[in-house]
Structures are given as structure tokens and as C-alpha cells.
Amino acid sequence: MSSSPVQGKALLNVGVVGAGRMGSFHAHHVASRISGARLYALSDAKPEVREAMAREHNLDPSRVFEKWEDLIALEGLDAVVVTVPTRLHGVVVRAASDRGLAVFCEKPLCLTVAETREVLEVVEKNGTPLQIGFMRRFDSGYARAKELILQGKIGEPTIFKSISRDPFCPPPAFADPSQSGGLIVDLSIHDIDMARWLIGGEVTQVSAEGALRVCQAIKDLGDIDNAVVNMRFDNGALGNIETCRHAFYGYDIRSEVLGSKGGLHIGVLRHTPVLLMTQEGGVQHDVTPYFKERFGEAYRREVQDFVDCVREGRAPAITGRDGLLAIEIGAAATYSARVGGRPVTIESIRAGLPAADDAVVQGAGRPIASV
Amino acid sequence: MSSSPVQGKALLNVGVVGAGRMGSFHAHHVASRISGARLYALSDAKPEVREAMAREHNLDPSRVFEKWEDLIALEGLDAVVVTVPTRLHGVVVRAASDRGLAVFCEKPLCLTVAETREVLEVVEKNGTPLQIGFMRRFDSGYARAKELILQGKIGEPTIFKSISRDPFCPPPAFADPSQSGGLIVDLSIHDIDMARWLIGGEVTQVSAEGALRVCQAIKDLGDIDNAVVNMRFDNGALGNIETCRHAFYGYDIRSEVLGSKGGLHIGVLRHTPVLLMTQEGGVQHDVTPYFKERFGEAYRREVQDFVDCVREGRAPAITGRDGLLAIEIGAAATYSARVGGRPVTIESIRAGLPAADDAVVQGAGRPIASV
Amino acid sequence: MSSSPVQGKALLNVGVVGAGRMGSFHAHHVASRISGARLYALSDAKPEVREAMAREHNLDPSRVFEKWEDLIALEGLDAVVVTVPTRLHGVVVRAASDRGLAVFCEKPLCLTVAETREVLEVVEKNGTPLQIGFMRRFDSGYARAKELILQGKIGEPTIFKSISRDPFCPPPAFADPSQSGGLIVDLSIHDIDMARWLIGGEVTQVSAEGALRVCQAIKDLGDIDNAVVNMRFDNGALGNIETCRHAFYGYDIRSEVLGSKGGLHIGVLRHTPVLLMTQEGGVQHDVTPYFKERFGEAYRREVQDFVDCVREGRAPAITGRDGLLAIEIGAAATYSARVGGRPVTIESIRAGLPAADDAVVQGAGRPIASV
Amino acid sequence: MSSSPVQGKALLNVGVVGAGRMGSFHAHHVASRISGARLYALSDAKPEVREAMAREHNLDPSRVFEKWEDLIALEGLDAVVVTVPTRLHGVVVRAASDRGLAVFCEKPLCLTVAETREVLEVVEKNGTPLQIGFMRRFDSGYARAKELILQGKIGEPTIFKSISRDPFCPPPAFADPSQSGGLIVDLSIHDIDMARWLIGGEVTQVSAEGALRVCQAIKDLGDIDNAVVNMRFDNGALGNIETCRHAFYGYDIRSEVLGSKGGLHIGVLRHTPVLLMTQEGGVQHDVTPYFKERFGEAYRREVQDFVDCVREGRAPAITGRDGLLAIEIGAAATYSARVGGRPVTIESIRAGLPAADDAVVQGAGRPIASV
Numbered sequence A, B, C, D: 001m002s003s004s005p006v007q008g009k010a011l012l013n014v015g016v017v018g019a020g021r022m023g024s025f026h027a028h029h030v031a032s033r034i035s036g037a038r039l040y041a042l043s044d045a046k047p048e049v050r051e052a053m054a055r056e057h058n059l060d061p062s063r064v065f066e067k068w069e070d071l072i073a074l075e076g077l078d079a080v081v082v083t084v085p086t087r088l089h090g091v092v093v094r095a096a097s098d099r100g101l102a103v104f105c106e107k108p109l110c111l112t113v114a115e116t117r118e119v120l121e122v123v124e125k126n127g128t129p130l131q132i133g134f135m136r137r138f139d140s141g142y143a144r145a146k147e148l149i150l151q152g153k154i155g156e157p158t159i160f161k162s163i164s165r166d167p168f169c170p171p172p173a174f175a176d177p178s179q180s181g182g183l184i185v186d187l188s189i190h191d192i193d194m195a196r197w198l199i200g201g202e203v204t205q206v207s208a209e210g211a212l213r214v215c216q217a218i219k220d221l222g223d224i225d226n227a228v229v230n231m232r233f234d235n236g237a238l239g240n241i242e243t244c245r246h247a248f249y250g251y252d253i254r255s256e257v258l259g260s261k262g263g264l265h266i267g268v269l270r271h272t273p274v275l276l277m278t279q280e281g282g283v284q285h286d287v288t289p290y291f292k293e294r295f296g297e298a299y300r301r302e303v304q305d306f307v308d309c310v311r312e313g314r315a316p317a318i319t320g321r322d323g324l325l326a327i328e329i330g331a332a333a334t335y336s337a338r339v340g341g342r343p344v345t346i347e348s349i350r351a352g353l354p355a356a357d358d359a360v361v362q363g364a365g366r367p368i369a370s371v
Helices: A021-032 A047-056 A068-072 A086-098 A113-126 A140-150 A182-199 A291-312 A320-338 A346-351 A355-363 B021-032 B047-056 B068-072 B086-098 B113-126 B140-150 B182-199 B291-312 B320-338 B346-351 B355-363 C021-032 C047-057 C068-072 C086-098 C113-126 C140-150 C182-199 C291-312 C320-338 C346-351 C355-363 D021-032 D047-057 D068-072 D086-098 D113-126 D140-150 D182-199 D291-312 D320-338 D346-351 D355-363
Strands: A012-017 A037-043 A079-082 A102-105 A130-132 A157-165 A203-211 A226-233 A238-244 A252-259 A262-267 A274-278 A282-285 B012-017 B037-043 B079-082 B102-105 B130-132 B157-165 B203-211 B226-233 B238-244 B252-259 B262-267 B274-278 B282-285 C012-017 C037-043 C079-082 C102-105 C130-132 C157-165 C203-211 C226-233 C238-244 C252-259 C262-267 C274-278 C282-285 D012-017 D037-043 D079-082 D102-105 D130-132 D157-165 D203-211 D226-233 D238-244 D252-259 D262-267 D274-278 D282-285
Touching: A012 A021, A012 A068, A012 A291, A021 A037, A021 A047, A021 A079, A021 A291, A037 A047, A037 A068, A068 A086, A079 A086, A079 A291, A086 A102, A086 A113, A102 A291, A113 A320, A130 A291, A130 A320, A140 A182, A140 A252, A140 A262, A140 D274, A157 A182, A157 B226, A157 B238, A182 A203, A182 A226, A182 A238, A182 A252, A182 A320, A203 A320, A203 A346, A203 B203, A203 B226, A203 B238, A226 A320, A226 B157, A226 B203, A226 B226, A226 B238, A238 B157, A238 B203, A238 B226, A238 B238, A274 D140, A320 A346, B012 B021, B012 B068, B012 B291, B021 B037, B021 B047, B021 B079, B021 B291, B037 B047, B037 B068, B068 B086, B079 B086, B079 B291, B086 B102, B086 B113, B102 B291, B113 B320, B130 B291, B130 B320, B140 B182, B140 B252, B140 B262, B140 C274, B157 B182, B182 B203, B182 B226, B182 B238, B182 B252, B182 B320, B203 B320, B203 B346, B226 B320, B274 C140, B320 B346, C012 C021, C012 C068, C012 C291, C021 C037, C021 C047, C021 C079, C021 C291, C037 C047, C037 C068, C068 C086, C079 C086, C079 C291, C086 C102, C086 C113, C102 C291, C113 C320, C130 C291, C130 C320, C140 C182, C140 C252, C140 C262, C157 C182, C157 D226, C157 D238, C182 C203, C182 C226, C182 C238, C182 C252, C182 C320, C203 C320, C203 C346, C203 D203, C203 D226, C203 D238, C226 C320, C226 D157, C226 D203, C226 D226, C226 D238, C238 D157, C238 D203, C238 D226, C238 D238, C320 C346, D012 D021, D012 D068, D012 D291, D021 D037, D021 D047, D021 D079, D021 D291, D037 D047, D037 D068, D068 D086, D079 D086, D079 D291, D086 D102, D086 D113, D102 D291, D113 D320, D130 D291, D130 D320, D140 D182, D140 D252, D140 D262, D157 D182, D182 D203, D182 D226, D182 D238, D182 D252, D182 D320, D203 D320, D203 D346, D226 D320, D320 D346
Parallel strands: A012 A037, A012 A079, A079 A102, A102 A130, A157 A238, B012 B037, B012 B079, B079 B102, B102 B130, B157 B238, C012 C037, C012 C079, C079 C102, C102 C130, C157 C238, D012 D037, D012 D079, D079 D102, D102 D130, D157 D238
Antiparallel strands: A157 A252, A203 A226, A226 A238, A252 A262, A262 D274, A274 A282, A274 D262, A282 C282, B157 B252, B203 B226, B226 B238, B252 B262, B262 C274, B274 B282, B274 C262, B282 D282, C157 C252, C203 C226, C226 C238, C252 C262, C274 C282, D157 D252, D203 D226, D226 D238, D252 D262, D274 D282
């Protein structure tokens, strides 16, 4: 990457675009938990959100905007954290890139393969530092696993396994597949990124089975609440990802990698190191309630690393290409689940699916998010 | 089942047909760890095995045979434990059934769906008490899981997951797929039985990806050493089974069931309750070396239950139909892995696969064990 | 040990003296789970117990006795398992020894140091094979710990820790300290044996604090339901044992040994390898209900080893001296708890406690079991 | 507490007194991880430390001092974090108190009971907000345990257990008991605070056994490297603390509380949620290397809470009295270990120990830190 004006700045001026669930979390980190950056500005459509954020972070009202376009245009801004709804990622990232800002974008970059490609072309042309929010690479567990693999402790990776379970049936507004990309893209995209990262190879083919079992509220939206996805990698490795929305017992994220000489698990169901033992409950421990509790520190570290990269002129570790490959795989798996588990190659996703298949998808009366 | 002459006998005379790895283990249990039965006779082709077993169990030489046919014909025999090589299961079980003996047969009943059906016809016609050696149903962990599911603790089962990993690359003599049924049938048949039992439904479709990564010795035999198998059940549940031959760290058997209200794991990697902590090794514990250490007590209990069933005139809990369904699913998964992961319905296995598919299989220059 | 008439016998004739909770458990093992021995006879004061045991084990009525004296006198008997109430251990063991029988005696050998010494004199004079029921030495966990220590994995042992918690407040009939020896002798004697065995040294001094917190029913008997015991060993190691009667959540037995190079835990609270996860309960697993579930196999193995020793003319691994040292330490700790935590040397127990101390004990209006 | 000038300030000016191991850690938190405060100034005797800290935190050189007296006198300073060597705690805290600053002081407040009392008199007279660095109260594990106890989940607490093991033999400069207070005060003071906090009662008597087994370097200093401490509480509960310097496998901190209805563990040896499985190592996981990795977040939270308390005019949760009681108990246990395990009441520590005992202590040729 060529050196940029912000490179070497003692304090990066960061704007947060969209201060909802994720945006306010990132804003909190930028404001008081990150070195080398400060929360300079933010935008959000909701007045009560703007007011609360301004108060919490002592933000100058002149730098709190209703429209993201105004934030992007702000003088002195160096970088943005993009946390608007996913369907707006593309337009915001393009505008920020054209404006010369460094961009951190929440996952997924876009909901369709086509739009993702268009955005990446703009970003590449502009030479924009872009990082995708695959925060698991900054989690102490996943990072340690990667390190052990690179040290050769398990030999050549041969099988990747992963589970991502959310602890509640989402309301339709939240889980509408035309907004979320559907179950697999919404919940498993982190597993997909981990699969590529930990196996050290590229997925060539997937096949998936999906089902709607519990969350009736999203049935009419045409989404599923359970899926299992088989994967084949270009280096001969295999994989399986399972995802589910209704793990009411807690947020359950676990992965494992088996290799030619050993294996490893990354797993944590325990929220604290406390075990409670009672006559009624046997031995019990709390389960991590949700993603902020499980990955809070990883969310902080990924933004710290983004800030460090921008200030030091290094390329971010998680690139737009990582974002593209993940959405291609997610699209292929979503499509496979729609057509009864038929294997779908990533190549065929890149080539565009044949009309017959497309008809199946459209015939179901619902958009398949990413094809 | 109609009452039989052996029903109510104080001590069942049991013969062990084939005293190899499994046969000698069952013989040990029958001889000194089972009540209501005694080790009455055995047969084995190898003179040194016969001699060793006779000495260990104080067996009358007149009841130790070279040929299984002679054992079957023995006066006073009530039941047999069939532990000859799998390709001989069919002929031995049929003969024992015709002779009026109760039969406990190691898994799988036969290597092909067709032969399994033929055997079951004979068994049914003769009214033979027949139990298949799916010993996990008698393991304290799996049995407790079943109990918790029946109590409604996890609601309606929605996802079944299972891992079966063997700790060594087998020599070709042992893992020849024409003898073993291939990786999936050989190692995952217990997972398949657990899938049906714990989900409480029938598998309707599977798709599998397989690979040969480490065990080069079996490459020329056309077998694989890794597989992942997706499953769909008639009640809407999904599943995935993973199996691998080269988990050199130990014998690793784990399962989990997710339901509409909760989930459960059945997992034990720990061979003893001992944790060792050293500067070099962090915290370490031994892993179960192999199946006798993990399921030893379950192997004893399954034979005890068989003996109890025969003596009390109850039908065994694990029937010939369980054996048939397991081999059908195993055959479908093996076939799917051969044809690039294409979904295969159990119905199509029952109907016989189309000629085109058959050509694919035969064209690979190797018999696909169970189709 | 000189060779005895029973040495080399194919099948040892074993009599069980007292068929209560422990006696019936041992009888079951001798009858159907032990090789080289058979359940030849038994005695019990209660007619319904005698009847039930005779029926369960197909015992000839002529070998089922009301009085233990008659069992001891039985022709053809080779060995006895002594499971009468502890206060009778001494008289039965002496009689069996004089009669020339091999003796397996449940722990503790006797309730007082003095009587233990008298019994051992008789046993030694007669050359009786005597084994004390410290079954933890045969538990796979504790045995593995010993093996790792002997292999030098943790260096020189420096600290021994142990917890023994019973899951219920006992009724006075069962926990009367004049019958049980009091909390420490009753529940911690196995920890005391493990301390000596795993540290590989002898306890020289103990100090103990005790309290009555929950089990009011035994308050009037002068016993306690909680204790912590510090220990000092002749090789410089330290130790602590904790014991409690009211761990209503389950039977909780754990130990650990820290050494100069590492450490190890022996711990198992999990009754099965099943984890249950629910919205109400977090992650839960069952706790071992009681001692038969935790140590059942160790109870079988200790009797198997006793039988093997007797048949092969080897000295049993756990000697009368082990029984004596354990009761000396238990007596010292019980005494320390009575006198406010004052350190008590084992030497002083051997020398007899001074009159002043004795007054303290007697003055409390209750017998201190083992002094 | 009466309102103070700093109460309500948006940003507290905090000075760090002594920027060694602990001071630099706290300075990092104050500088970039704490809200409502800023790192305003610091002092340290070593020029290279001052230079490094100034550079790292962009500190104005005019607010970086060699002498703590100059820091204390600085205009605009609101509060200090006292992290000089323990023997200087008293003089610094008194000076800061007299100067009207709020004070956060690392544990232990002072090494002797007498000096601790003197300091507390000054602090009380001045109405100084004073918080002692017992950071475990802010650890998610210990805090959750406290919460469960307050909810009545385990009934009335009856036994407290705790282990604190350091992972290396310290050099004499670091572990000199005249500087550190000796093994028990240095390593177990957190366990002592947890004992009082979780049991919800006061310790009345302790007895301790200590030994020097591995760390020869501190032998000549008269310190020990192993200890076990029994405790008796005023509400009838019992306890035991174990501490050791040579747990080379890692930093091992675990506690448990047993109650009348259940129990709980607080334990974490696992540094990450990663399990590694290899043929050589069985199942392994990393152990927490040291205190910053185990309690880093708790160290941050305790200072955050101190800042919040000062700004909001609330009294800090951990008072000078907590510091005094901990040092009294630590002194009693240290003394008991010196005199062969004799029980020592906290009352006797308060009253001053008799001359005879004092002679024992002095006669050993070394100061007993806290008596």
C-alpha cells in the first residue's frame, strides 16, 4: 500500500457510521479502549440514538449527523467504521473509499456476490485500506489455534468442524433473509472465514441441508433455522459447519481442526470459571449469553489492529478478498440447501448459476440473498 | 416372541463363533462377567487361539471346534455369539437360526443390503431371537442421553452430530473395504445407529464427502480415511457424522443432540480422571486408547441383556431391522462419497441404484461394499 | 510368606462375614465378577438378608449361617471377606486368623489404635495373609496418579490435597462415632491412605479444625460434619484433607499432588460423559451419586487382587501396617479437632496421650473413638 | 464520606507512584482503558523507567518525577495509585492522605499490623477515600461466586478452600520476606480477602504448616515455599488455604466454597479455550502464565471502580479495614507456621504476642514480617 496522509498520525479521527447494536459497541471501543484513535464523529438515523451516543462519549454536536453522507464529508475525518444495515454496506463503503477514508466494515461486506465484486473494484482502484469484521481472527482461542497449526503441532489439517448457535429465535425484522442473507450467511460467515484461515486452503465445493424446526416467526420469510454444510477444500481437506438459531441455552461457538498428526478444539461454553453444584442441578455453569460476552475483546482488538495498520501504513490482515470468498461460499451453501442438498461448486457461483437453477430459486417466491 | 425351550433356563449355554479380537472379548465376559450364562463352547480356525481360549476358560476340549459348523451342531447349545469375519456373518447366522439357536451377531449384520435382507427373512421365518452388537445403546453416556431426551429435557431433537475417530492407520488386511465395508460402514455404523435412536426418526437422505489424506496403505484398496456425512430425517431433523482413521492422539468418540429446548453432549476423551500439569505440557490428560477401554462395560452389558432377553422370552432391544437400516444408510453414504457428494436417498438404495450409477461404481475398478 | 495349603488352588472358597451394604456388594463380586474364587458361604444375623443372598447367589442353605463363628468353622473354607460392623472387626479377624484363613477386612481394621495393634500381633504370629480394604489403590485414577509419580513426572511430591464429601446427613444409628470412629476416621481414612501412598512418606504431625454445621441429628452424639486437617510428612511434604457429610449435590472425591516439577489432580465429579444444556440450567452434568458408582470397579479389583495374592502366595499389597498407620493418623486428627486445633504428633499417639489431654477428651462426655 | 472537591469532576487527574511491574500495568489502564480518569503524572526512581513511561503515554515531562514527594505535591492532582515497594506504602499513603488526595494502594497496605493501624488512623482522620488492591473482588469468576452465594444457591457457607500457586522460584531480591512479608502474606493475601468476602464472616483462628522444598535461593532468607493454613471463622465455618511458589506448570489460582445446600468452584487453569491433542501429549491445554493474564481485566475494573467511587463520592468497596484484617490473618498464619503449627488466634495478634513467642521469632534470626 502506498503511504497515505493519515499514516503516522498520532491520533486517528474515526467516525462510526450507524450506531446500532454493533456501531455503539465499536464506538465504545474507539472512544475509550483503543490507543492511537479517537471517536471523532458518528451518524445515525435515529435522534434518540444520536443524543445518547453524544452524551455518553462527550461528542461535539457538530460532529453527530443524521445522514451518513454528511459524516463521510466531514473535514478532518481519517477513517470510518461501517455499521449500517448490511444492505447499505456497499454504497457507504464506496462513498467512503472515494472520499479517501480508511474503512473498517462489519461482516458481510455485501449480501450478493455481484455487489461485493463491484465494491471491491472501487476499493482497489482507490487503494483504500479496507478491513472486514471477521473478529474471530483476533480471538485468543482462534488465534492460538492458528499459531499451533503454523507450528506444525497437528500436522497437515484434514478436517475442519464448526458450530455457531444463536440463543434465540429472531424477530422477522431482524432475520429477514433479504436483509440478513439468510441463516447461513448471517450466522456461519465467521465459521466460513475460520475454515479458510485454519485449513489454509480454499473451499471448492459445498453441500448443505437446511430445515425450519422451531422459529415459526421466520417461516413465512422463507428462511430456515438449522443447517449443516459439508465442505471440500482444494488441498483435499473436508469440513462441516453446523448452525442453528434456537440454542436457547446460550451462545454456543465451537470449532475443531483435525490434522495428520493431531487435532485441536476451540471451544468455550463457560461464561465464567464458576461451577455451581446443587442437589437439583448437578454441576452447572453459566453459558456465554451472547456475542459481546464471548468475543468482546476480539471486537476491540480487531479495531485496534485496523487503527494500527492505517497509522503504520500496513495492509489490514483481513482483506476485501476474504470478504468476497466468504460470501461466495455462503451463497453456494445457501443455494445447495435450497435445492435439496445438491453439491454446488464455488466455480459455478462465480460463473453465475444456470437458468434452470435460478428458476428454482425464484420459483420459491423469495430472493436467495447472494445469487 | 413365542416361548422357547431355553426360556427360563437358569444357565444359558453360550457358544462363541470365532475367537478373534471381538470373540475373545465377548468370551471373557460370558465366562466370568455375565450372570445367567456360561461359556459352553467355541470355535476358531486357528489352533493356537483354540488352545489359548480353552486354557484361559477351563473349556472341555470336546467343546472347542475348528469349524463353526461343528459348534453350531453341538448338543446342549442354547445361543451363539457370532464374531467371525463380517463376510461370514450371513452364512453363520442363517445356520444358527435354522438350528434353533438364539443369536447375538457383531455389527454389521452383513456388508450388503441384499444379503442382510436375505438373512433377516430366514431369521424371521424361524422366529430366532437376534440381537445386533450396537453396544453404544448400553453405554452409560449414550443411555443417559436417550433417557434425558425421553424425559423431554431438550424438547424435540433437531440436530444430531457425531464423531468417530480411530487412533491408527490400519493395515490393508484389516481395512480392505471388501471385508470391512469401507470407512463409513466400518467406523460410523455405530453413529448411524445412535442417530436413529437418539433422534427418534428415520434417515431419508444422506450426502457425503470423503478423502484419503494420511493412510497411504489403504489407498490402493480404494478406500478413504476421512469422511463427513450430512443426514436428513423423516421428522425434519438434520445430522452430520464425521469419521477418520488417523486420530493418532487416541480413540475419540463424541456425539451431541440439539433440540428445540436445549442440547446435550456425549463425550469423553478422558481415559482416567487424572490431570497432569508440567512445564512442558501445560495441563494434560490421557486419551482413551481404544474401544475396549471406552466401551468395555457396554460390551459386557449388551451380552448380559441378550442373555436376559433369551432367558425371559423378551425380544432383544436391538433388532435385525436396526441392522438393516444401519447398513442401508451406510451404503447410501458410501455411495454418495463415491459420486462426488451427490445426495442419495435411502429409498433409492432400497430400489437398487440405476445402471448409470452402478457403472460409476464398478468403473472405479473396485467393489463398493454395500451396494 | 510361607506357602499355604490354598496356594495354587484353582478356585478359592470365599466366605463373606456380614452381608450388609458392603458385604452384599463384595459377595456379588465374588459370586460373578472375580476369577479364581467362588462365593462358598456367608453369614448374617438377619434371616431376611440370609434368605435373599442365598437365593440371589444360588447358595447351598447348609453354607448360610446366622453366626459368624459357624461360618469361620466351615470345612473347605479358604478365605473370608470381613464386613461385619467395625467394632466386631477385631474379634472376627483374630478368629479367622487362628483358624488359618486368608482375610480381607473392610476399612478401618479397628476403631482404636490399641485394638488394631493387638489384632496385628495375632495376624503376624499366624502368618495370615491380610488385606485392608483401601480400594482407592485399585481405582484407575489413583493408580494412574501413583504411576505418574513413580515415573517422575511431577518430581518430588511436596503437597497432598484431598476432599471426601458424602452426599447426605447420616442417621445417628449409622454415624454414631462410637461405631464409626467419628467423621475423620469414617470418611477420611481413604484420603489418609492415599496421602501416605502418593507422597511416599509418613505423616509425623497433624492439626485439625472441625465443626458441626448442618447435620443436627448427630450433634448429640458429639460428632462433627466438617473438618480440615493439615499434615506434615517425614520427608518434608505438607498436606491437607477436607471432609464433609452434607455435600447434598453428590459424592465428591478429589485429590491432588503437587511436586517439585509439576502437579496432578485426581478428580471426577461427572457420573456420565453427558452434558445437558438448557435455558434454565446452563450446562449441567450429573454428579456421581455415591461410592458404588464412583469406586465400583475398584471394589471389584481389590478383591480380585486379594484372591490372586492368596492363590499365588504373594503378600497382599495393602497390609495390616497400612491399616494401623491410617488409624493412628485418623486418631491424631480426631484428637486435634477435639482440642481446638492443637498439633498432635503421631509419636504422641503411639506413646499414649498424657493424662491431661485424656481428661479433655473424657471430660467432653464422649469417647474419642481411636485414642 | 463527605463530598470532596474532586467529586463530580469529568476527568480525574491520577498520578502513579512507582512505575515498576504493577505501577506500569495500572498506568496503562489509567492512560487508555479507564473512563473518567487520565494519567496525569507519575514518579519512579529509575530514569529509564521514567523515560519509557513518558514516551509510551505521551506524558508532559514536567509531570514525571524522580521523587514521589514531588509527585504528591503536584498541583491539579486528584488521586494516586500507590505502587512503590510495600515497605514504602505507609509513608506514601500517609503523605497523600495529608495532601487530600484519594488513594488506591496495592496490597498489602503495610507489612506489619502496627504500621497498618497507624496509617489507617491518618486516613480516617483525613476522610481520605482509600481502596486496597484486592482485585479478585472484580474478577468475573469471584464476583459471580459472591453473587450466587448472596442468592442463596449454596445455602450457608461452611467451608472455604483456596489455592494460590506461583509459577517460578523467585530471586531473593524479590522474595526477601522483610520486603514481601513472606510466602503467606505475599501470595495468600488475596485468598485471605476472598475467604472473608465469600464466607461472609471473620477469621478467628488459624494454624499453618510451612516448608521449604524447592526454591533454595530463598532458604537463607528464612522464608518457605509451601504452606497450608487452616482457618476457623466466627460463624462456625472452616477453611484451608494452600500456597506454593514452585508450580512451574503455570499460575494456578482456584477456590471453592461449600455450603449447607450446595457448593461452588472458581477455577481456571485454561489460558485459552484451545485443547491440543497429540500422540505424545494426550489432550493438553495451556495454563495461564501469570497474574496479568489471569486477572488483567480485574485489575482494570478495580481502578475503574475506584475512579467511579471518587467521582461519585461513594466509599470504595474495599476499605482500609479490609486491608488491616487481611494482614492480621496473614501475620497469624505466618507466626503459626514459625511455631510448628500451633493455632494462633487473631485476638492474640491484636493483643500483641507474648514475649516468649516473640523470642522464638526473633531467635530465628529474622524478622517475622507482620508481628
